[in-house]
Amino acid sequence: MKTLVWVEHENGAVKDATFGTVAAAAKLGEIDLLVAGSDVGPVAEAAAAIAGVSRVLVADDAAYAHALPENIAPLVVQLMADHDAFLAPASSHGKNIAPRVAALLDVMQVSEILSVEGPDTFTRPTYAGNAIATVKSSDAKLIITVRATAFAKAAATGGSGKITAVSGPGDQGLSSFVRADIAQSARPELTSAKIVVSGGRALGSGEKFQEVIEPLADKLRAAVGASRAAVDAGFVPNDYQVGQTGKIVAPEVYFAIGISGAIQHVAGMKDAKTIVAINADPDAPIFQFADFGLVGDLFAIVPELTAKL
């Protein structure tokens, strides 16, 4: 099977979710990558080094900057003439592009796969991760989004993909990019961090959140996350949100601090290797998922932990 993987990139670098997506494609067959964007030479070279890649198809055109689906989808459709499967990470951009490609090809997409069970069979989460469905596609081509954290990442080096320039239909004149308002942070990215420290409603305010959560995260060089309750209360911006409606994370260690453990939140972090929960309520559902729990006042426990680490 010949697969085509959409490479998600930012500021000249391949984004982390791409590597898990390549790993999923490797289970299906030969791998070509698509690097689309403006001035993407360095991205194409980084992509060519990913282990197991055959070709890197590069569409360098201003129309493909900002991953506008109206412009990228027709390009992918054109390239799918000689590929059997298209895979994109189930990131906000991947989810935006892939279904548009699928409909243009009259294919029913398989969303956010967790595993590859066979050439046309996959598992995927439904009902906020409370039910895992095994589905088999009957379409002639496969269009797939991949939950990248469910796959062991493909190695970033060791590959020698052949870089080939391609061109597509260009700007469709339907949409334009206006601006981005992307949070700048020196911390690791939430979805790929080895350690995540998350806070919940029990922090009480944005100031307390900063005062308690951030020093621990700084000390552990961890990413900072939050529950939906903390986001809705305005303690932190919405891109901090871990959960079914936010980001899905799978770090080595996840700290849930002042988080009760709503189904919604647990769906976003239950694949962490080790979960540490700190909560005043001994009956909080989070303790049913945590490997290590501490019951007590987080305003005393977290500073003590930060000091002793």
Place this chain on the structure above:
Amino acid sequence: MKVLVPVKRVIDYNISPRVKADGSGVDLANVKMSMNPFDEIAVEEAVRLREKGAATEVIAVSIGPAKAQDTLRTALAMGADRAILIMTDELVEPLAVAKLLKAVVDEEQPGLVILGKQAIDDDSNQTGQMLAALLGRPQGTFASAVSVVGDKVEVTREVDGGLETVSLSLPAIVTTDLRLNEPRYASLPNIMKARSKPLAQKTPADYGVDIAPRLTTLKVSEPPKRAAGVILPDVDTLVAKLKDLGVTA
């Protein structure tokens, strides 16, 4: 400008779904069903556009069993003007939903279609993007702000690193994210009034759309359970456990 709002009847979001013992699916017998929460946000946004004068009529449409009428009545009580039910007891996948919606769009010619970004049952997150593709129109997915300016709509989107704003030529397709608005509760007088608002009944065959599924669900299982761990007596014990895991400052 008309606004079309597709709504789906799904398991209520407060209910914990239970996987059937035979692995054939999720048990929906005698379970409370409600409007998909992202669709409520879509209805609210459409009604607000009409209240601001940016839209003239809000049409709700649902594809599903006869019971989906209840969901449409909820949309009408929230302020939609009329409703269309495309009745079927079959399971309809996002691709087929998008084809049916395209047929409705061809008939009604709305300037905007506002949909929930995903349904909380199958979590596909596809229908809006597919509809946009089939119509050859632009899409503003995961919207946290929508403003109609002349013949364009500006959509602020929730993306992985933060927010991004795009400008789309109308007609356009918008899908809603959680923070776009807080949907209103339908008042009792509005619930009463909704009963007499027009609700047209159709079938997929009326639109000539083949809804045969492309995916077969082989089985549905519960996710692997995490074993509950231990409650530790104090911070020092936690620090020791973390050191064992190699977690140190």
